[in-house]
Amino acid sequence: MIIEHGQSNGEKAILVSLAKDSRQREEHHESLKELRRLATTAGAEVIAERVQVRPKPNPALYVGKGFVAQLKEQLAENDGNCVIFDDQLSPAQQRNLEKELEAKVIDRPILILDIFAAGARTAAARLQVELAQLEYTLPRLTGAWVHFSRQYGGIGAKGPGETQLEIDRRRVRTRIAQLKKKLKKLATQRETQRKGRANLFKITMVGYTNAGKSTLFNVLTKAGIQTANKLFTTLDSTTRVMSAGYPTKVVFSDTVGFIRKLPHQLVESFKSTLEEVALSDLLLHVADCSDPKLTEQIEQTRRVLSEIRADRIPSLMVYNKLDANSEFLPPSDDTSTGFAISALQNTGLAALKAEIVARSTRHQTR
Secondary structure, three states: OOOOOOOOOOOEEEEEEEEOOHHHHHHHHHHHHHHHHHHHHHOOEEEEEEEEEOOOOEOOOEOOHHHHHHHHHHHHHOOOOEEEEOOOOOHHHHHHHHHHHOOEEEEHHHHHHHHHHHHOOOHHHHHHHHHHHHHHHHHHHHHHHHHHHHHHOOOOOOOHHHHHHHHHHHHHHHHHHHHHHHHHHHHHHHHHHHHHOOOOEEEEEEEEOOOOHHHHHHHHHOOOOOOOOOOOOOOOOEEEEEOOOOOOOEEEEEOOOEOOOOOHHHHHHOHHHHHHHHOOOEEEEEEEOOOOOHHHHHHHHHHHHHHOOOOOOOEEEEEEOHHHOOOOOOOOOOOOOEEEOEOOOOEOHHHHHHHHHHHHHHHHOO
16 A cells, blocks of 8 residues: 555554764764654554664664563553664564564664655666565565574475565566666667757756755756655656756756665666666756764765766756755865755856856857
């Protein structure tokens, strides 16, 4: 069942993070604030946030056994039915925790995948999310079989259980192959469309999720795409060709937002969409200047750009949401040109548009 973003799905969750030492506790509490937003977006009600300080994860339970007992007690006291971990759990850890807690246990990657699944609107986005989910699920099917064979062993361990597992694994692999084939076909179609825009000046919006990329995109292109104060409102790459006000036709593209600990499977499955970024002439790196974690979010976006080989493309730093932080000034040591704006209130956009015009003019005369 698809849950609309923010709609309650009856899950009452405790959020959990593991810090290596007490000095990291505050950092982990900040990460849990973001996890809370993810959980709320997915439709869960957050009843508590917990950080355990532990030098290294428990191989069987991720957190300590005593801490698990506390979580179970807290779930019972608050009528909770779900625990969400801020890091990826191994299949065995997830299974062991569910057994101990007698509640649903999920981790940050599957939570993000679930939000993407709920927000996917186009055929391409649905295919990409399904591929990421199946690639995440496949090793967990294998892990489930290892657990089954170890638990029961001997007689009976080679019968229907193994057969069913092999059927499930084969079905998943078959579906993965089908999805990759369909996505390859869509990638070919995109390539054909891109060839038609090859000589145009191509600008792509990138940045952390909920930085206001789509709002800026709408202002610059009058596209009217959906915006909301939620994580991952945009999952599909949207493109508009503009000529009014520019010396040559300019192609603007809006892309999915980035986030800390973005599941590797999502980056892989969305690579055909993110190719739009890697083939740009200019990136508008949009950041929320009102967010306390501004610097970290900028660095996270740059890491993803490096992963998709788009880190050497010329970029402009666009510090958005000036309406929420009117005292903000772009860092003086910034290596790229910085613009402080409010896309929502049309503040500071003249200088940004002038820079875009200047760069598109230079591109035309090359």
